Amino acid sequence: MGRKLLLEKAHVPGIRSYDVYRREGGYRSVEKALKTMSPDQVTEEVKKSGLRGRGGAGFPAGMKWSFLAKPEGVPRYLVCNADESEPGTFKDRYLMEFIPHLLVEGLIVSSYALGSNKTFIYIRGEYAWIVDILEQAIAEAKNNGFLGKNILGTGFDLEIYVQRGAGAYICGEETALLESLEGKRGNPRIKPPFPAVKGLWDSPTVVNNVETIAAVVPIINITGEEYAKIGVGKSTGTKLISACGNINKPGVYEIDMTISVEEFIYSDEYCGGIAHGKKLKACIPGGSSVPILPANMLLKTAKGENRMMNYESLSDGGFATGTMMGSGGFIVLDEDQCVVRHTLTLARFYRHESCGQCSPCREGTGWMEKILKNIEYGKGKKSDIDLLWDIQRKIEGNTICPLGDAAAWPVAAAIRHFRDEFEWHVQYPNAAQNRNYGLAHY
Ligand code: NAI
The missing domain is CATH 1.20.1440.230 (NADH-ubiquinone oxidoreductase 51kDa subunit, iron-sulphur binding domain)
Known part of the structure; x- marks a missing residue:
């Protein structure tokens, strides 16, 4: 059984409420970060952790944070990308729906590190019921002194706003998202400049995926160094995978990126094998945008090694024989699929x-x-x-x-x-x- 850092408490009865979440150790990372660490030290921990962006691109999160421009007198923003729309991808939905305080906690610590006093969650319009869940969690965090003015007496102020999208996939692209958040049509902007330099209302902005922000909580709790020991190579920590298609057990799984693709598909702990005893034909392991692979190339790399569920192994061989980790939307096709x-x-x-x-x-x-x-x-x-x-x-x-x-x-x-x-x-x-x-x- 792999280590769980994000979903360990997701099924504790009542965990959606502040009281239960707090009783289970929630908001410890906020106390630790705001009371004992400087913003730069928090960023340093995220860098040490090796955490890579969980939205799909896998860009090192700590590096992105350190690119954030800090001109005098200009506000900085953190925007959480909850516009999860990649076909086959539903991991952020799961996290926000079942353990919303984890995201709120991660947003507080991340906003502190980045110097954002107004932080936004941009959520896809179809996740309407999750907006209510998040707003409830935000209100509870505020009532308990974790949001608003002078959080925990540290002088740090933060408000979190939830903004619903209107059903356009393109608004998950970070610059289209910013346009939409500004009230405009969601057309992507040319990069560079990257949002870290010129983002929301032209201010320096970090845009991070839901899972990336949530991962900041265990990083601060256990330290970046400990987090980096989980996983393998540059695939550190744990990764949420949403598994769907012709498998026995569709769902969201947290893996530590040291298991093989074969184990993920066939083990009872994860997908439980191909449904109806059929054969595996092909798979798209990282959301609809990444290349489909036939079974033989999926399970073994071109070098004949077991292909593993991590960034490096999935992309081994480039697009000739490999694919990508992407957003972790794992779509399985059986032998009958065309x-x-x-x-x-x-x-x-x-x-x-x-x-x-x-x-x-x-x-x-x-x-x-x-x-x-x-x-x-x-x-x-x-x-x-x-x-x-x-x-x-x-x-x-x-x-x-x-x-x-x-x-x-x-x-x-x-x-x-x-x-x-x-x-x-x-x-x-x-x-x-x-x-x-x-x-x-x-
Ligand atoms: P990207 O590689 O262009 O950028 C990744 C991140 O790093 C961005 O936030 C970018 O601003 C930042 N960055 C890169 N170079 C930088 C620099 N020099 N200075 C400052 N910041 C820098 O990829 P992008 O467009 O953000 O994401 C594409 C991926 O999104 C695809 O690979 C796909 O897997 C995934 N995707 C996920 C979806 C979902 O629902 N989760 C939907 C659609 C696509």
Whole structure:
């Protein structure tokens, strides 16, 4: 059984309430940080911990914090990205819903380190019921002296505001999120400047994912050095994985990044194997944007080693034979699933969610969906497969934000690893079409 740092108390009855959370040791990190450490010492602990951003990019959190510009007289902000929208990803939802005070606690310590007196949680509109849960937790923390003016008599002031998004995936991209928070249409900004220099209302801003902020609590409690000993290499600490698809036990699991992918899928502690005794066909281990891998490449790296559930091992081999940890949205496909159909579903999502600002993404996502639809419906030509490959190449790297890449990579990986399946659809159009009973809404 791996070590649990975030979800250990998530199922203690009543843990959503301040009283139970506090009784279970909650808010100790706030007392420790605010009363015995300077803001820079807190940042130093996060750096020592090796914590990497849990939203998907895996950028070192302490390094991001140390990039925060500190001009005299200019406010600084911490913004928590709770706009979790990556298909297959529902770990932040779980954390906020079951143990909301952990996020509030992490936000207080992180805001103190960064010098943010007004901190925002930007949460996806569809998580409406969680807004109530968070606001309740914030009110309780305030009533108990952990928020508001002069917290614990230390002179530090903090208010936390919850802002709901309106259902756009693009608003999870950090600069689109800031635009939306400012009340504008959520179009991504060109980076640099990074938010750490010019963010919310042009002020220096750190944008961190929910899980990243929550991880600050155990880091302060056990020290950065101890946290860095959990896990392996540059994959320190624990990681939440939301597992879904054709498995026996879908759910959110906290892993310490030393287990193999095979163990994660087949062990009863985690996914419990493939549902209905079927065989594993493929998996997208890090949310819909990361490349799909066929079973053989998923379980073993190109060097023949067991592939492990961590940043380095999942990306071993680059996109030729590897994939990415991403947001930890682990989507499993059994032997009956059609990769063309699956890729079409994703292409449809990215076409719908493209903000339309950059033409390669706006036009390209639409073309990819149309071509995939033709192939899946038995109207495709062999040359369509090369055309699809060509279009995704022209999107990748040619857009302001990573939505373009996120739309291109699944298509590229599907063709790279499952070209025969695309060719089968073209060669046997009737057989492919007859399977399409579930696509009436397209
Ligand atoms: P990124 O690699 O551009 O940036 C990562 C973070 O580091 C950002 O906060 C950025 O501001 C900061 N950063 C990088 N270089 C910096 C510098 N020189 N100075 C200051 N700050 C710097 O990646 P991005 O766009 O933030 O995230 C992309 C990832 O998001 C994808 O890999 C995908 O897995 C994930 N994603 C997650 C979703 C979810 O629902 N959790 C939804 C969609 C995508």
